[in-house]
Amino acid sequence: MAREAFVTLATNDRYCEGALVVAQSLRRHKTRREIVVLITPQVSTICRSRLSVLFDHVIVVDVLDSNDEAHLALLHRPELGVTFTKLHCWRLVQYTKCVFLDADTLVLTNVDELFERNELSASPDAGWPDMFNSGVFVFTPSMETYNDLIKLADTDGSFDGGDQGLLNSYFSEWSTSDTSKRLPFLYNMHSTATYTYSPAFAQYGKDTKIVHFIGFVKPWNHKYDEKTGEVTQVEGPGIHEETLVKQWWKVWAEVQGLEGMRKTTTV
């Protein structure tokens, strides 16, 4: 039978917290697909053991880095060169189809219907909507695609220094291809869109399927009061809708309660 999986990525212990929430948010909505996390060698042993509680497979890959300081400076995100590591997901050829989810996403409902779509299906990026956002996408593992992507990274690099620029150059026909490749924005609802166009969020936001906490500040950077359930957002560029950040922390609390997690310290 065809094997299909959700895949995420964490190159360090902070992003592992996000990955745990991604997995738990899929499980609580009863996904029928496998769940896989790619990690790099620097992830600690304790985090690996926690990941193994929620993921079907924890797979160690090499760090891939664009080392493209010039383009990353344009993006004001020097840390994102390492997102080239995401390319390893195409090597998961034991699966016939996968859905990649950034570690800073939160699944709000069962989204297994995504596996009916084909490579490369993704939602528009709110910053430049003729590009897709690479935080959520449907893909087909293939060593040939992997090698092509690595070659393109070598020859042309990425115009934003991260995986999103590279993937948009490679799958450049996305914006003009048929609409089945265009996932609704609700599958990758940028948590900042609630401020840039709040009437649209008020109208459509209740049907959000996957939230994506884009930007430098992530939910795990905020302060959460376990007793009151209140979140205090840290200062920083881009601010997330508070109700969404609270939902992230609610799922984090569930993760903490799971058998096998208790032996570790909290965030």
Place this chain on the structure above:
Amino acid sequence: MAREAFVTLATNDRYCEGALVVAQSLRRHKTRREIVVLITPQVSTICRSRLSVLFDHVIVVDVLDSNDEAHLALLHRPELGVTFTKLHCWRLVQYTKCVFLDADTLVLTNVDELFERNELSASPDAGWPDMFNSGVFVFTPSMETYNDLIKLADTDGSFDGGDQGLLNSYFSEWSTSDTSKRLPFLYNMHSTATYTYSPAFAQYGKDTKIVHFIGFVKPWNHKYDEKTGEVTQVEGPGIHEETLVKQWWKVWAEVQGLEGMRKTTTV
């Protein structure tokens, strides 16, 4: 023969300055279509005479206002209820097809190929990319559509209090319809996108066809030094790429130099 036209709108003298620049930007790129402006009674006589220099037709229409303070407050743009006046464009049944352009747009090249598209073709809105931005769209004048829109405005109103919310509710199949209805973002490049995703602007921005100066502050609100060609942007939410604002002022200078404009004072 089929009559086709570009259409814009100005309900007051400030937006007339924008409309003049829209018309001149179309003329300098040698459009072969007619150019029409809808104005409301409050536009001054002097502005009307200036408009008549650049437009084939200056058509007076009634003000239509959503009077929807609650939704406009969400948008932080109390002044946009009056954009319902845009709906009058569907009454231009002397034309078989039209392209609407907001008065805060600037055409950078010949875009007559837009008339090959059908109603309703538009670019995605960067704030919520499953909606179209209503600053640039291809439409078919029709009294039936006009009446339906007025009816919808009466019964359901607009979820953002402006024309964009209403038009997206009416043409709600836009985001899932075939890709020919989806104009590339470069036909409605929001001048703020240059900041929200500057690597994409660096990569694709040079091919921009129509700039849209969205937001509360418009190019005509900035200060321009005729001698140096320098622009000083006023403070305010949302900031426009400076090179684009300068291009707007360059076309404004052309407008000022036209026969029939000199008798009026400058901005």
